[in-house]
Amino acid sequence: MASINKKHIALISVHGDPAIEFGKEEAGGQNVYVRKVGEALAKQGWQVDMFTRSSSATDPKIVQHTPNCRTIRLTAGPEKFVPRDNIFEYLPEFVDQLLKFQKQSGITYSLVHTNYWLSSWVGMQLTKIQGVPQVHTYHSLGAVKYKSVTTIPIIATTRLATEKAVLETASRIVATSPQEKEHMRSLVSQKGNIDIIPCGTDTRKFGSITKEAARAKLNISPETKVILYVGRFDQRKGIETLVRAVNRSKLRGQADLKLIIGGGSRPGQSDGKERDRIESIVGKLGMQEFTTFPGRLDETTLPTYYAAADVCVVPSHYEPFGLVTIEAMASGTPVVGSDVGGLQFTVVPEETGLLCPPKDEVAFAEAIDRILSNPEWRNELGDNARKRVEEMFSWDGVASQLGKLYEQLMAQSANDLTAVSA
Ligand code: UDP
Known part of the structure; x- marks a missing residue:
């Protein structure tokens, strides 16, 4: 029985x-x-x-x-x-x-x-x-x-x-x-x-490494301004908006910028095609020199990437929740996200990051620049972000x-x- x-x-x-x-x-x-x-x-x-x-x-x-x-x-x-x-x-x-x-x-x-x-x-x-x-x-x-x-x-x-x-x-x-x-x-x-x-999210794993140590591990200088995307290659994720926003950044040519677009893809499949499309936009805009595609980031390297970033961008057209947002926040990194769905719940504008209308590359460029050009405020946002995740999202x-x-x-x-x- x-x-x-x-x-x-x-x-x-x-x-x-x-x-x-x-x-x-x-x-x-x-x-x-x-x-x-x-x-x-x-x-x-x-x-x-x-x-x-x-x-x-x-x-x-x-x-x-x-x-x-x-x-x-x-x-x-x-x-x-x-x-x-x-x-x-x-x-x-x-x-x-x-x-x-x-x-x-x-x-x-x-x-x-x-x-x-x-x-x-x-x-x-x-x-x-x-x-x-x-x-x-x-x-x-x-x-x-x-x-x-x-x-x-x-x-x-x-x-x-x-x-x-x-x-x-x-x-x-x-x-x-x-x-x-x-x-x-x-x-x-x-x-x-x-x-x-x-x-x-795992509040022990994300937040386990300092920004300095993470940069040393990834060979990124402390002066570099690092903008990070993590996620699937899917048009709904709005990676194109991020690329176009960084292209418009006032800091382009002024500061040592680095755009990291992390996520796995399979050649010929829908995610592989989206990655090719994004890479070709990066190429057309002349951004190859400071843009990298490290591929899929596994559980051991992901916390290092989040910690090394000055800002993590989640430019989705639609996002029911968005785990990447709270992973970045748990790592003490502020998020610039689209003003949609779950991101309106996880990100507190002006306190843990900023929200922009989806697909609005001008607004994303301004938000990214505001955070990158004020390191003290960036750290404050990052500290608040970490606290919010500890309190609400373990x-x-x-x-x-x-x-x-x-x-x-x-x-x-x-x-x-x-x-x-x-
Ligand atoms: N992810 C990962 N490695 C990558 C890209 C993404 O482990 O290279 C994980 C990421 O850490 C997150 C999940 O995939 O936990 C994506 O979840 P999210 O809710 O942000 O987006 P979804 O894929 O559900 O649209």
Whole structure:
């Protein structure tokens, strides 16, 4: 007979493999979120299984991260990279495989926490079949995203309908910022239960090295003005705005500038094409001499890059939360970001950084210049940024808030079951 363990929970992330190297192959905030939340919950006593779709036949099917936290890769569709817009058709198979896994291992999950709309569909099926409570985090909302892109994919109708259904039926939706909650209410549905629990970051890792030591490690002189971008190569990230802003900087030619654009990409794929496009703009503007593309920055080098920077720029057209922002802030580096979504929650203008209208290269140039030309103010902003992250955005704090929510929903679901059987 299957053992029912109240503390066994499933995190579902169909397209964002939590065991993959972060920063490449469409891997970004969601992969980091699921992995870090999973590990932090396990530390707090939960048994965490994280389910994802296998995208390579040679990858191990189970990766144990910590004693109570593992990634399980299910075979659903071809075992190769499939862009997220083409994954929907493999979801019924994913549900079957997940049910099969539970049967074979004898585990019954007390709660599922789904991530992104594809996984929300899986969670809704599990709720129908097993009555398990579902918590859902969107990571990106179709209703917002489709406003900022020129070509709407064929899957859009299915995505929008699924996002509405999960908002109205899940036990609880977790919005990562008040701005995201507002979008759900104004663009998706008035029905459903939403809590706000932010994303987190590792405040020990980010902030572990001083600016001086970081510069020495990266061979960057203390006088150089360093502007940093970290993230995926995706048009939505607005890297072009950053490049054009730096081109306009009043400090160009006056100071020793360095623009670092960090992030992984695969030649020929969408991120590789975006990187080529950005490199060609850098070339046309004659900025090659002071612009570098170090590629994917791994977990050990990332804190050094953030610490070495004078300013980190997050020029996204749309950003539901933006982990890079709080990683830079935790490292004591102010952020110049777009005045959109989660950035309006994490960045406090004039206190921890500055916000500019998205795509506005003139405003970005002015904001970057203001910070670069006043080192004392820059340090003040950086210190405030670090404090804000310590107070509001640590993974351990985020995991305790999620844990409390899970307990509440599990108790509620047990009560409902007793009421039904009475
Ligand atoms: N990232 C990384 N190495 C890189 C580029 C990005 O580890 O070279 C990580 C980054 O540190 C962050 C995540 O990828 O944790 C990006 O998350 P964010 O929420 O900023 O953006 P998303 O990718 O979700 O749009």
